[in-house]
Amino acid sequence: MSEIDTYGVGKVICSGNPEFQKDDLVAGLLTWGEYTVAEEGRLLNKLDSMGLPLSNHVGVLGFSGLTAYGGLFEVCKPKKGEKVFVSAASGSVGHLVGQYAKLHGCYVVGSAGSLKKVQVLKEELGFDDAFNYKEESDLKAALKRYFPDGIDVYFDNVGAEMLEAAVANMNTFGRVGVCGVISEYTNTTKRAAPDMLEVVYKRITIQGFLALDHMKVYGEFLSTTAEHLKTEQMKSLEDISHGVESIPSAFVGLFRGDNVGKMIVQIAED
Amino acid sequence: MSEIDTYGVGKVICSGNPEFQKDDLVAGLLTWGEYTVAEEGRLLNKLDSMGLPLSNHVGVLGFSGLTAYGGLFEVCKPKKGEKVFVSAASGSVGHLVGQYAKLHGCYVVGSAGSLKKVQVLKEELGFDDAFNYKEESDLKAALKRYFPDGIDVYFDNVGAEMLEAAVANMNTFGRVGVCGVISEYTNTTKRAAPDMLEVVYKRITIQGFLALDHMKVYGEFLSTTAEHLKTEQMKSLEDISHGVESIPSAFVGLFRGDNVGKMIVQIAED
Numbered sequence: 001m002s003e004i005d006t007y008g009v010g011k012v013i014c015s016g017n018p019e020f021q022k023d024d025l026v027a028g029l030l031t032w033g034e035y036t037v038a039e040e041g042r043l044l045n046k047l048d049s050m051g052l053p054l055s056n057h058v059g060v061l062g063f064s065g066l067t068a069y070g071g072l073f074e075v076c077k078p079k080k081g082e083k084v085f086v087s088a089a090s091g092s093v094g095h096l097v098g099q100y101a102k103l104h105g106c107y108v109v110g111s112a113g114s115l116k117k118v119q120v121l122k123e124e125l126g127f128d129d130a131f132n133y134k135e136e137s138d139l140k141a142a143l144k145r146y147f148p149d150g151i152d153v154y155f156d157n158v159g160a161e162m163l164e165a166a167v168a169n170m171n172t173f174g175r176v177g178v179c180g181v182i183s184e185y186t187n188t189t190k191r192a193a194p195d196m197l198e199v200v201y202k203r204i205t206i207q208g209f210l211a212l213d214h215m216k217v218y219g220e221f222l223s224t225t226a227e228h229l230k231t232e233q234m235k236s237l238e239d240i241s242h243g244v245e246s247i248p249s250a251f252v253g254l255f256r257g258d259n260v261g262k263m264i265v266q267i268a269e270d
Numbered sequence: 271m272s273e274i275d276t277y278g279v280g281k282v283i284c285s286g287n288p289e290f291q292k293d294d295l296v297a298g299l300l301t302w303g304e305y306t307v308a309e310e311g312r313l314l315n316k317l318d319s320m321g322l323p324l325s326n327h328v329g330v331l332g333f334s335g336l337t338a339y340g341g342l343f344e345v346c347k348p349k350k351g352e353k354v355f356v357s358a359a360s361g362s363v364g365h366l367v368g369q370y371a372k373l374h375g376c377y378v379v380g381s382a383g384s385l386k387k388v389q390v391l392k393e394e395l396g397f398d399d400a401f402n403y404k405e406e407s408d409l410k411a412a413l414k415r416y417f418p419d420g421i422d423v424y425f426d427n428v429g430a431e432m433l434e435a436a437v438a439n440m441n442t443f444g445r446v447g448v449c450g451v452i453s454e455y456t457n458t459t460k461r462a463a464p465d466m467l468e469v470v471y472k473r474i475t476i477q478g479f480l481a482l483d484h485m486k487v488y489g490e491f492l493s494t495t496a497e498h499l500k501t502e503q504m505k506s507l508e509d510i511s512h513g514v515e516s517i518p519s520a521f522v523g524l525f526r527g528d529n530v531g532k533m534i535v536q537i538a539e540d
Binding site: 196 | 463
């Protein structure tokens with residue numbers, strides 16, 4: 001059980017802990033279900049909704065947001081004007097990465113797995129461009145087309161051929177932040193074999209990371225992101241299913257790539 | 271023609287440039303041959319031999335040394351007590367990396383391609399251990415044997431299967447400095463396909479570099495290394511062939527892996 005799978009928001013019904021009162025909102029590790037008993041020592045904090053929807057606190061203001069923010073700014077360190085490529089760009093993390101990079105003054109292109117997702121990226125989220133990787137037979141050539149001057153930052157959510165193609169199109173001192181490896185989750189034989197000669201000659205850095213490594217920027221991430229949401233400079237894409245009974249189909253959809261944005265299961269009304 | 275191929279040391283015979291006098295020693299880009307005319311603008315500097323053999327200035331005090339020093343300390347950033355693995359460890363760069371890491375207080379294991387090279391690493395250069403990769407059918411298992419507590423730093427000169435095996439044995443927050451890709455020089459289909467899931471979960475950084483990126487530590491590198499050589503805390507392995515006619519066989523030997531240490535062609539006596 002990882003903190004992502006069961007990260008959630010809930011409301012206190014009753015409490016034997018003086019730090020929590022009835023009707024307090026909490027965020028943290030919750031057991032799937034309509035009710036849960038949180039024992040002492042559970043990672044659970046009082047939640048200030050900051051006037052934003054509770055669903056925001058599960059995604060854009062939760063671990064997905066911190067992963068995007070920490071991975072982009074602490075690992076990939078884009079400079080204003082740099083060219084940023086994001087794969088799985090309509091996913092829970094990817095769609096936030098692209099928006100952070102745009103707000104930072106970068107040129108941003110995303111890849112996704114359907115026409116609908118590509119449209120969302122370009123029309124709703126302000127990506128400079130986007131493409132459906134399933135319609136590209138040669139990913140290296142596709143990236144060359146979208147980045148004629150090369151890629152400076154690649155936020156990698158998928159691994160495999162896309163990573164190889166990105167490295168081939170990378171500029172000198174390019175940075176790859178490896179956030180996820182969707183290609184390997186369901187097929188463990190799929191591997192990326194980027195050309196290490198290019199890694200040397202172009203002095204590329206490929207770095208894996210987890211959101212937890214970036215807790216030091218949590219405060220900054222939370223205030224910046226809440227502000228972007230309130231001023232509508234940033235959107236949170238949320239794909240919400242309803243009820244305990246929707247959990248299995250939500251998971252299946254997640255691994256099939258059905259979701260656009262953060263997949264959330266809502267069990268109770270606000 | 272790259273700066274490595276023709277980096278050399280020479281003596282001025284006559285000069286029309288007031289900065290250089292007859293009998294001055296110079297180091298920099300030289301054309302292969304007994305004599306060469308260096309035109310204005312050529313990358314060439316006066317050389318202070320610091321009382322050390324001229325051959326040292328081609329290798330350990332030249333680009334091989336700067337590559338080892340910059341790559342290890344600026345890219346891999348080992349801490350005292352960390353476990354360091356070096357491939358092609360008896361090569362021009364590798365044998366220096368291992369010695370720098372030992373002087374820094376690290377545990378160092380090297381791989382090389384012959385028993386003789388392995389003996390040199392252990393008996394002459396003070397590596398904690400070394401092995402002949404040609405005698406290992408399973409590199410992952412071999413590294414597990416030499417690093418039961420995992421690898422913190424891998425200085426990669428070879429790429430391919432060795433990089434995969436090192437990533438598999440890497441500790442959390444491990445660093446791979448990619449200096450060279452010997453496996454690809456003579457076989458362009460050989461590729462490393464490290465498990466990117468491990469790169470994410472273990473937050474591994476894989477970074478390519480060139481010596482030229484580290485000119486800012488050149489002064490520090492030169493004084494530190496000259497001191498280590500004078501106090502005999504460090505040895506320079508040099509494989510010297512003699513005469514212009516030995517150039518082709520020296521190159522063939524280099525790519526076949528015959529050399530132990532820096533391959534140098536000496537054309538004239540000091």
